Amino acid sequence: VFALTKPNTGTPTITEVALAAGVSRATVSRTFSRPELLTSETIERVRAAAAQLGYVPNPVARALSTGRARNIALIVPDIANPFFPPLIRAAQARADEASYAVFLGDSDEKPEREDVLLTKIAAQVDGFILASPRLDEHRIRTHAARRPLILINRDIEALPRALMDVDVGITQAITHLAELGHRRIAYVSGPSASWANQQRQKAAVKAAKRLGLTLMGIAALHPTYQSGQEAATKLLNTDVTATIAFDDLVAQGVIAGLADRGLQIPRDMSVVGFDDVLAARTYPPLTTVAAHCAELGVRAVELLLEILESGRNEAPRIVIPTELVVRATTSEPAKLRSSRRKPLTAAS
Amino acid sequence: VFALTKPNTGTPTITEVALAAGVSRATVSRTFSRPELLTSETIERVRAAAAQLGYVPNPVARALSTGRARNIALIVPDIANPFFPPLIRAAQARADEASYAVFLGDSDEKPEREDVLLTKIAAQVDGFILASPRLDEHRIRTHAARRPLILINRDIEALPRALMDVDVGITQAITHLAELGHRRIAYVSGPSASWANQQRQKAAVKAAKRLGLTLMGIAALHPTYQSGQEAATKLLNTDVTATIAFDDLVAQGVIAGLADRGLQIPRDMSVVGFDDVLAARTYPPLTTVAAHCAELGVRAVELLLEILESGRNEAPRIVIPTELVVRATTSEPAKLRSSRRKPLTAAS
DNA sequence: TTGTATGCGTTATCAT
DNA sequence: ATGATAACGCATACAA
Numbered sequence: 001v002f003a004l005t006k007p008n009t010g011t012p013t014i015t016e017v018a019l020a021a022g023v024s025r026a027t028v029s030r031t032f033s034r035p036e037l038l039t040s041e042t043i044e045r046v047r048a049a050a051a052q053l054g055y056v057p058n059p060v061a062r063a064l065s066t067g068r069a070r071n072i073a074l075i076v077p078d079i080a081n082p083f084f085p086p087l088i089r090a091a092q093a094r095a096d097e098a099s100y101a102v103f104l105g106d107s108d109e110k111p112e113r114e115d116v117l118l119t120k121i122a123a124q125v126d127g128f129i130l131a132s133p134r135l136d137e138h139r140i141r142t143h144a145a146r147r148p149l150i151l152i153n154r155d156i157e158a159l160p161r162a163l164m165d166v167d168v169g170i171t172q173a174i175t176h177l178a179e180l181g182h183r184r185i186a187y188v189s190g191p192s193a194s195w196a197n198q199q200r201q202k203a204a205v206k207a208a209k210r211l212g213l214t215l216m217g218i219a220a221l222h223p224t225y226q227s228g229q230e231a232a233t234k235l236l237n238t239d240v241t242a243t244i245a246f247d248d249l250v251a252q253g254v255i256a257g258l259a260d261r262g263l264q265i266p267r268d269m270s271v272v273g274f275d276d277v278l279a280a281r282t283y284p285p286l287t288t289v290a291a292h293c294a295e296l297g298v299r300a301v302e303l304l305l306e307i308l309e310s311g312r313n314e315a316p317r318i319v320i321p322t323e324l325v326v327r328a329t330t331s332e333p334a335k336l337r338s339s340r341r342k343p344l345t346a347a348s
Numbered sequence: 349v350f351a352l353t354k355p356n357t358g359t360p361t362i363t364e365v366a367l368a369a370g371v372s373r374a375t376v377s378r379t380f381s382r383p384e385l386l387t388s389e390t391i392e393r394v395r396a397a398a399a400q401l402g403y404v405p406n407p408v409a410r411a412l413s414t415g416r417a418r419n420i421a422l423i424v425p426d427i428a429n430p431f432f433p434p435l436i437r438a439a440q441a442r443a444d445e446a447s448y449a450v451f452l453g454d455s456d457e458k459p460e461r462e463d464v465l466l467t468k469i470a471a472q473v474d475g476f477i478l479a480s481p482r483l484d485e486h487r488i489r490t491h492a493a494r495r496p497l498i499l500i501n502r503d504i505e506a507l508p509r510a511l512m513d514v515d516v517g518i519t520q521a522i523t524h525l526a527e528l529g530h531r532r533i534a535y536v537s538g539p540s541a542s543w544a545n546q547q548r549q550k551a552a553v554k555a556a557k558r559l560g561l562t563l564m565g566i567a568a569l570h571p572t573y574q575s576g577q578e579a580a581t582k583l584l585n586t587d588v589t590a591t592i593a594f595d596d597l598v599a600q601g602v603i604a605g606l607a608d609r610g611l612q613i614p615r616d617m618s619v620v621g622f623d624d625v626l627a628a629r630t631y632p633p634l635t636t637v638a639a640h641c642a643e644l645g646v647r648a649v650e651l652l653l654e655i656l657e658s659g660r661n662e663a664p665r666i667v668i669p670t671e672l673v674v675r676a677t678t679s680e681p682a683k684l685r686s687s688r689r690k691p692l693t694a695a696s
Numbered sequence: 697t698t699g700t701a702t703g704c705g706t707t708a709t710c711a712t
Numbered sequence: 713a714t715g716a717t718a719a720c721g722c723a724t725a726c727a728a
Binding site: 010011056058059060061063064069071078079080082084085086088089092093096099101102103104105106108117119120121122123124146225249252253255256259278281282283285 | 417451
């Protein structure tokens with residue numbers, strides 16, 4: 001009975017520190033979890049021994065014992081979508097500040113992937129943050145019943161959530177276009193399953209109606225640059241003079257698609273994006289609605305921390321305003337553009 | 349002795365499944381960890397009971413018992429830098445495929461942050477992946493001594509690493525420019541502490557020398573769009589006709605900065621990026637060196653999995669080639685550009 | 697093939 | 713203020 005079956009990786013445990021410090025294991029534990037119960041003298045001694053051995057409390061054992069892992073899960077539909085990196089970054093920073101580590105999951109836009117990620121990680125985390133989830137409400141509620149769950153960009157009753165006030169920004173954008181003289185505007189939509197898309201479309205329709213403008217919808221099934229480019233083709237067959245895109249990525253695609261066909265932005269078409277995540281990086285700089293995604297991430301984490309620390313079971317609904325940022329892709333509509341309307345028949 | 353001190357969150361444990369299935373706890377355990385030891389019949393029965401109760405093995409307890417958490421840590425200097433999202437995404441997908449969950453850490457480009465993230469997460473993961481670490485070699489080796497550690501974009505002897513072959517791509521880029529007729533080229537550098545930057549600069553110098561071109565270095569301290577724009581100002585005071593930027597982001601900044609001052613790309617200046625992460629999204633589409641960052645992420649994960657599964661202690665050095673992708677930001681140099689050289693004195 | 701018993705590293709409940 | 717000891721949920725050596 002001398003053979004070690006589980007070769008301890010060399011990491012010192014509480015036992016060895018206790019031995020070295022000449023105290024019980026309980027005392028060592030208290031030194032790191034509830035030092036207020038100890039004499040500063042013993043704390044000192046234990047700390048010294050721990051430092052000497054390079055001891056660090058094992059979070060796994062701690063988690064098993066307390067039922068709290070000090071981990072949170074952040075699930076996003078697509079890390080590579082430029083909307084999310086700033087959000088993830090800010091969320092991670094805020095969590096780290098509260099000494100929580102974060103699991104990152106990418107659902108690849110698939111509801112069922114969200115589902116499995118959530119169930120697989122569940123036991124290792126104290127709570128979830130779901131950004132722009134595609135999962136159906138019922139399943140989300142099921143997960144929320146197990147652990148505290150915060151929603152970003154999705155509005156489900158009685159669940160804590162951080163949303164953006166899409167209306168303000170979209171209204172500003174359409175008003176801006178109307179003031180420039182545009183009368184016919186296109187909305188290039190994102191994924192129809194996306195709550196964000198529905199909100200934006202609804203807001204655009206409402207604002208256009210109020211201002212007496214014509215708004216036509218054009219579908220870009222995925223929120224990608226590619227889809228935007230394809231949408232550009234469809235735009236050419238319309239007589240709109242301005243376009244509002246689902247997000248910056250789509251807007252960029254639209255601009256490129258239009259440019260490829262020889263149109264100049266904003267002379268031949270005004271384009272407005274949404275999110276303001278890469279707006280400042282395009283040329284010409286994109287007029288867009290700023291969504292403050294970093295703040296969204298931070299607030300979501302804070303919502304979760306609040307619930308975890310307090311133990312209370314609330315469901316705040318935080319709404320972060322959006323606002324139009326006018327840059328260089330919007331201007332007055334050009335007067336003569338009939339040649340574009342029916343490129344095959346019009347001679348000039 | 350009836351009061352539960354730790355109110356089990358309602359999550360069923362192995363014990364309850366054992367009870368329901370009429371077997372011992374060990375059998376339930378085996379059903380999920382080593383089913384090959386069991387009769388398909390009993391497996392069936394246990395599975396049914398488990399499904400019935402909604403039982404899922406608790407990874408925390410499992411980790412404490414086995415010493416393996418099936419978690420890995422991925423540390424990057426800046427999630428928001430467009431180089432990393434595709435890498436993170438691909439790495440996460442590959443890890444998930446092998447049923448590993450991933451912790452994401454953002455060091456905010458600070459070496460000391462890497463250090464603390466690493467030590468804090470260490471006990472919860474089976475291994476680390478460090479992407480473009482800024483941490484000094486000694487510290488990295490210390491962490492590598494505790495757990496398997498894979499490097500991305502950093503070449504440290506005797507440590508497993510996934511690198512890109514910068515030379516190929518840079519040489520292709522400079523050759524491409526030389527063939528177009530450029531004789532004086534600028535390299536707009538990235539962070540000097542960055543191994544990647546050193547590699548690229550070295551490769552550029554070498555290639556330029558071989559082709560008899562003049563290469564001048566221009567500093568852009570941070571790898572950001574902003575820095576690129578600032579570098580544009582410096583470029584105007586030189587007589588170079590082409591620029592190779594540290595990465596796509598800097599390239600984009602350079603292009604914007606140049607465009608702001610009325611220059612047209614590529615007519616007035618050829619620009620080459622590096623990474624190919626947003627190249628296809630710019631307008632005009634950026635000529636750049638493709639770095640295959642997604643593959644870098646996948647290979648790093650596979651390197652780690654290989655070590656974890658096999659237990660072997662190797663240090664492969666994987667090198668992924670880069671290659672030039674010619675798009676629309678490079679062309680022959682314009683002949684007359686003297687007006688730019690001394691903008692204050694030249695009348696025309 | 698399956699059951700019994702012990703350990704993983706910590707926290708928490710009692711004592712002292 | 714500190715020490716002994718029983719959980720936490722699972723895996724595994726050993727026994728049957």
